Amino acid sequence: MKKSRFSCLLAAACLLPLPVLAGPSGAHVHGTARLQVAVDGDTLNLQLETPLANLVGFEHAPRTDQQKRAIRAMAERLRQAGEIFTPSPAARCTTVSVELESPLLQPSPPSGGDGHADLDGSFVFRCENAAALRDLEVGLFASFPKLRRIDVQVAGPRGQSAARLSPQQRRVSW
Numbered sequence: 001m002k003k004s005r006f007s008c009l010l011a012a013a014c015l016l017p018l019p020v021l022a023g024p025s026g027a028h029v030h031g032t033a034r035l036q037v038a039v040d041g042d043t044l045n046l047q048l049e050t051p052l053a054n055l056v057g058f059e060h061a062p063r064t065d066q067q068k069r070a071i072r073a074m075a076e077r078l079r080q081a082g083e084i085f086t087p088s089p090a091a092r093c094t095t096v097s098v099e100l101e102s103p104l105l106q107p108s109p110p111s112g113g114d115g116h117a118d119l120d121g122s123f124v125f126r127c128e129n130a131a132a133l134r135d136l137e138v139g140l141f142a143s144f145p146k147l148r149r150i151d152v153q154v155a156g157p158r159g160q161s162a163a164r165l166s167p168q169q170r171r172v173s174w
C-alpha cells in the first residue's frame with residue numbers, strides 16, 4: 001500500500017516537466033520546418049531544419065532518375081539563398097555561404113533507418129547596413145508547396161523571439 005502511493009507520487013512528479021518538453025523543438029513533422037535566425041553584428045545566420053518530404057516529397061534514397069533530378073533541383077534552389085530569403089532590402093545583405101546537409105545529398109545515400117530523413121541548411125549573409133536589418137521574408141513556401149509551416153526562433157539585437165510562418169505569413173520581424 002505504502003509502495004503504490006510512493007509510485008503515484010513519483011509518476012505525478014515525472015509528469016510535471018512534460019508541457020515544457022512537448023514543444024516543437026526536435027520534432028520531425030511533415031509539413032513543418034524550423035528556422036533559427038541569428039543576427040550578430042553585420043552577419044545574418046539562418047539555420048533551417050526540415051524533413052525532406054517538405055522539399056522533394058520523399059525521404060528514401062532516390063530510386064528513379066526523376067527522384068535524382070528532384071534532389072538536385074532542390075539543392076540548386078536552396079543554394080540560391082538570395083532568392084529564397086529576403087532580408088530587409090535597406091540592410092543590403094548578400095549571401096556569404098550556403099551549406100546543405102542531408103543523407104540524400106551524399107554520393108551514395110544510405111538506405112534503411114526509420115525511413116525519415118531531414119535536410120539541414122546553413123545560410124550566412126553579410127549586411128552593409130546591419131542597423132536596417134529588421135525583418136526577413138522567407139520564400140520557401142513558393143518553391144516547396146508541401147511546406148505549410150515554419151517555426152522561427154530569432155536571436156536579434158533586441159533579444160529573442162519566436163514566430164510561426166505560413167504561406168499567408170512569410171515575413172518575420174524583430
Ligand SMILES: [Zn+2]
Nearest residue numbers: 051059116117
Ligand atoms: Zn519523415
